[in-house]
Amino acid sequence: MNFSLDFSPLVPYWPVFLRGAWLTLRMTSVAVIAGVTIGIFVAFAKNSRNRVLATVCSGYIEVVRNTPFLVQIFLLYFGLASLGVRMPTFAAATLAMVVNIAAYAAEIIRAGIDSVPRGQIEAAQCLGLSTWRIRWHVMLQPAIERVYPALTSQFLLMMQASAMASQISAEELTAIANTVQSDTFRSLETYIVVALLYLVLAVLVKLIAYAVGETIFKRRRILRRAAALGRRGLAGDPPGPAPLAHAPYVHAPSRLRARVEGRVS
Numbered sequence: 368m369n370f371s372l373d374f375s376p377l378v379p380y381w382p383v384f385l386r387g388a389w390l391t392l393r394m395t396s397v398a399v400i401a402g403v404t405i406g407i408f409v410a411f412a413k414n415s416r417n418r419v420l421a422t423v424c425s426g427y428i429e430v431v432r433n434t435p436f437l438v439q440i441f442l443l444y445f446g447l448a449s450l451g452v453r454m455p456t457f458a459a460a461t462l463a464m465v466v467n468i469a470a471y472a473a474e475i476i477r478a479g480i481d482s483v484p485r486g487q488i489e490a491a492q493c494l495g496l497s498t499w500r501i502r503w504h505v506m507l508q509p510a511i512e513r514v515y516p517a518l519t520s521q522f523l524l525m526m527q528a529s530a531m532a533s534q535i536s537a538e539e540l541t542a543i544a545n546t547v548q549s550d551t552f553r554s555l556e557t558y559i560v561v562a563l564l565y566l567v568l569a570v571l572v573k574l575i576a577y578a579v580g581e582t583i584f585k586r587r588r589i590l591r592r593a594a595a596l597g598r599r600g601l602a603g604d605p606p607g608p609a610p611l612a613h614a615p616y617v618h619a620p621s622r623l624r625a626r627v628e629g630r631v632s
Contacts, residue, residue, distance in 0.1 A: 376551040377560060387543030388564050394457070394539060395526040395572070398464035402525075403518070405465065406472030411502065413477055424473070431470035437531045439463045444535045460532035460539070468525050475517050479510030512584045519576040523569055540564060 413424040431439070444459040483506050491505045533542035540561055548557040581588060
């Protein structure tokens with residue numbers, strides 16, 4: 368049985384593949400920006416003293432996290448259509464992604480907020496900072512910096528989950544692949560190309576997330592630069608025991624006696 372890969376029938380479809388990849392990236396970008404923004408408010412609302420609001424946010428998170436993403440897409444697209452609310456496939460898929468990622472981001476950010484030491488919050492309150500400044504500078508920024516890798520992983524998972532939007536005929540990458548393989552009958556080659564495109568998109572999302580993190584979290588750059596300087600300093604030290612940081616204070620009495628006796632000018 369002879370078998371060989373032949374990608375030549377797919378060459379005319381490259382513009383279609385790229386259009387599907389661009390739509391996937393657009394959906395993911397809109398979902399990430401809107402979902403994280405909503406997730407921040409949900410995270411603070413879940414920790415609020417208003418028990419009704421906290422219960423509603425907890426229920427929203429549990430419902431979204433314990434139901435399949437495909438069911439959520441169907442509920443928004445077909446369920447709302449049965450009530451007379453009809454949305455384009457792109458809008459329905461993007462809205463489902465926003466609802467989904469907002470719940471996961473809210474729980475991740477809430478865990479980061481809970482990791483902020485209570486003493487820092489109390490110190491900010493003693494300094495007279497407003498509630499908005501405390502939540503933004505003392506709670507939210509350190510929390511997001513700590514959970515940023517988890518958020519980035521969630522962004523990648525959401526981009527991969529966008530393939531389910533093909534079930535409502537959204538013209539994203541997986542839907543394009545289904546159409547191309549039905550036209551060319553080259554299923555293996557088609558899905559190899561799609562897998563490579565998803566890999567490229569994942570690397571692109573990681574690079575964008577890394578650049579955003581380096582821009583937002585200045586403390587990370589400062590700590591990394593200080594660690595690099597420390598390593599270079601240790602590498603340039605002469606062999607032997609490292610000098611103690613408090614050595615001048617240890618030898619201060621003997622130097623003082625020597626100066627009194629006239630041995631040191």
